[in-house]
Amino acid sequence: MLDHCSISHKGGIVLWSRSFTPAASQSAASAASPVNSLIREALIEGRTAEDKYEKDGYAVKWSFVNDLELIFVVAYQRILQLTYVDELLAALKTLFVKLFEPFLATFVASLHAVNGAKSVAAAGTAAASWNFAQAFHNWDNVFDKLLRGLEDKASQSRRNRLSHPTPRIVEGPSPPSDDLSTIPTESVAVVVDEEQIARNVHSLKNRLRGRGGRAGRRGSGRADPGSGDSLPGSDTDTQSKRKAKAKVQRKWGDEAPSESDMASLDYSYEKVDSARPGTSHDVSALVDKSSLGVRNEEGLYEVKDWEFSSSGRSTDDVIAEVLKGAPQSAKPTSTSGSLGALGSIFARLTGSKVLTEQDLKPVLEAMKQHLMKKNVAKEISEKVCEGVGESLVGKKVGGFQTTNAAVRLALSNAITRILTPKTSTDLLLSIRTKLSSPLPSTQQRMPYSIVFVGVNGVGKSTNLSKVCFWLIQNGLRVLIAACDTFRSGAVEQLRVHVRNLSMLGVNGATDSKSRVELYERGYGKDAAGIAKEAISYAKDNGFDVVLVDTAGRMQDNEPLMRALAKLVATNSPDKIIFVGEALVGNEAVDQLTKFDRALRDFSASSGGKERGIDGMLVTKWDTVDDKVGAALSMTYVTGQPIIFVGCGQTYTDLRQLRVSNVVQAILSD
Structure with a gap:
């Protein structure tokens, strides 16, 4: 059973929502709701390619309609493992857009017009003036019918699985054996009934029982009758050989080191400070003056920033040149499977059109290969590219420059959102805040x-x-x-x-x-x-x-x-x-x-x-x-x-x- 379902605009306006339990209704209205957590911790940080998001016992799945800037969200208890959620999201998108596309297009256009005026108050007033309840008055019945049909379908599928269980498939028709040479190189999948399984288990127990008896006799310290006191290769023979070949102490020189030799090789802390107090150490090698940080206006020592200085261009220049396929240096660059191929790929996407998954598939593959060459993990590369693709599918572009701008913005925004910290990285500020916070006179400050x-x-x-x-x-x-x-x-x-x-x-x-x-x-x-x-x-x-x-x-x-x-x-x-x-x-x-x-x-x-x-x-x-x-x-x-x-x-x-x-x-x- 679902807990919450909602349809929202990317600007934060909730067009329609439904909560199925009182707890979910209260949670959806609170700041700690799984939907709000999804927006803060997944969507804003660019984790749009994740399969689902989990928080406080809830699992949340979502989908986008980019041309209308809509977000469809479904939340349910993680323990339920609902199988129809993906199908529900796809049907929600199709039906909602098909029924209300003219209204939604007008609504989004009005928001863009208000945002163009750069007035936040005007945007809020304009959104409040739209009567969504009246516009979507018949949507509740459509949603109930859709959800009921999917739940019935899932229940029927579950009943069919219980009434017609899938037979167990095991590898290999032969009974278990402890001899590796008897294992066939090509095993055939067969259906094994309960009797065959019982026979296999019984055979295995007999083999293990026999092997255990022999092991017990060997471990008891008594030799088998007629075996003699010590057979070649036995444990007793091996122990005697070890005793006969005792390790001889190795000598590193003709003479043993003297006390003065040992003292010259002793670099321990105690020796340096007590036995040789006059010894001086060159500490200049411990500090690289060119790497020293700087003092800020408050007198605090700050470490240097890491700078990527292989070229003197800005980030925007680099992105623009890469997307256009321009050469990055004097040496020729390969375009197969690298981000340099994006320019030639997008050159074909000219004219006014709506980007589709098929249009973006080769571009995203080239982008993924480039990220992997930069040492990004394969799984993360795929998710970043999927997130970029989701933000572009359905976008209307007109001309090569517009396409370049759309891709450049989506790619740079995706990486920037991921790398931008959600907490402060100023460790010194955290330390000073704790050390300067007031304490009761009876309490001692903790470091x-x-x-x-x-x-x-x-x-x-x-x-x-x-x-x-x-x-x-x-x-x-x-x-x-x-x-x-x-x-x-x-x-x-x-x-x-x-x-x-x-x-x-x-x-x-x-x-x-x-x-x-x-x-x-x-x-x-x-x-x-x-x-x-x-x-x-x-x-x-x-x-x-x-x-x-x-x-x-x-x-x-x-x-x-x-x-x-x-x-x-x-x-x-x-x-x-x-x-x-x-x-x-x-x-x-x-x-x-x-x-x-x-x-x-x-x-x-x-x-x-x-x-x-x-x-x-x-x-x-x-x-x-x-x-x-x-x-x-x-x-x-x-x-x-x-x-x-x-x-x-x-x-x-x-x-x-x-x-x-x-x-x-x-x-x-």
Whole structure:
């Protein structure tokens, strides 16, 4: 059963709606309704190619009529799995447009005339003057008849499936065998009845029972009668050979290293500071002066913006040249399967006409191939192109220039909407707001905590230290919590970073050891407990920010994801930043989807608040040139912003992303 159905104009005017339950009626009128959430989180962000949208137990599907600027929306409870929703949406579009097209065309034209006058108040007044109830007075009966017919059809289909079940199809006519050589190379699909299944199960049990008996006799430590004490190739023989071939200690030189040799090779933190206090370190290699950020008017240190500078043209110029098929450089460019082919394709779409799916199909395919070459995940490329196609189907174009303008606007708007963050990316503002908020005199201020998560080997510790340098430059005291208690050398790596950052100091000062400290409890301990102790230590000792370094883990490893969710649920960090590589394509979608889903599920099941990823830090950005599609994939999957990108090996190699720069890089040929 449906919960809600509505027909709206893209400008936000509801032409007709129907709610089928009191709860759905109240929800549809509230700001938290699934339809409003759909508009905010899917349509505005350019996720129009999604199959459906799910929110608060509801599943929402939608469809467009672009020439009349209409949106058809159907919402139902996710658990119901209604099969006729797609058919209902298609029938709604066809019937509604067929019955009321003259009225709708006049209504849309009047809105365009008012919008041309740039008067919002006049637009609202003009919309209110239209009597939709009178115009669509017979639509309720048509809708009820349509819905009743589809529901009856679905019920009949369900009854037919129950009365005539499909026979089970299994592979292979032969009974199970533990001998791989007996498996046929070409299996034939046959229908197996219950008796045959029972015989197969009985045969398999007999084989396993016989094998288990032999295994039990071997495992009991007693040899078979007449077998002898130790047969060649047996377990006893193998153990004796191992004992006979004991490993001999390897010598690396003619003589063992002396104490002085060992001291010269010891670069640990304690040796540098205590045994050789006069030793000086060259810290100039740790900072790239050309990559240093700038101080703004308020005296705050800001990291540089990443700039795509392969050409000195603006984004609009690049898009226009690509769509016209103009050469991008002195070397010839291939047009097969790339965005450069769009110019020749659209050259055929001249004259006044309405764009159809068949007209746009080759263009969208060329666009998809271009996005994939830019390292955008295949699934995301398809959805972006589908969204662009949906916004263009039914559009009336007149002449080559109009077509170019329509495609240029649709393509750039789609990518820009996806990349534009819906939350603030100003991390420093969030920190200062929390630290400056008023507190009761009896309450002690908590530090701002940030947890860095991600898969193995992406550079979490290195980029955590870059963020730490940026915070130190802004006069904040930072405590780094070493919660990677699994990887060998993880604590020592952070110890070296803390030593280097202490020597760099603020604006080159060398007396700022109190600005950054490391909180560590060794290896093999509970990461959630260490993080909690670190935050408590930071609160008692006046630290402003706690940066929590976690162990890398694959998104499919459920025990490790549960442990990470426990850390999040126990400590309630202010930010959870996912650290990912710019080199990944399709893998970015899988990593982020499963990481975010696992964090939300396991943190809620651990008794805490449901928490997902709050932002991303993309590493190795300097290795991809203009193939920056990972930014589009990651933002599309999570809806969260990219806060920083790492682009080098020094502490200053941290950049901020501007949407226009990323769009320019993605659309460049």
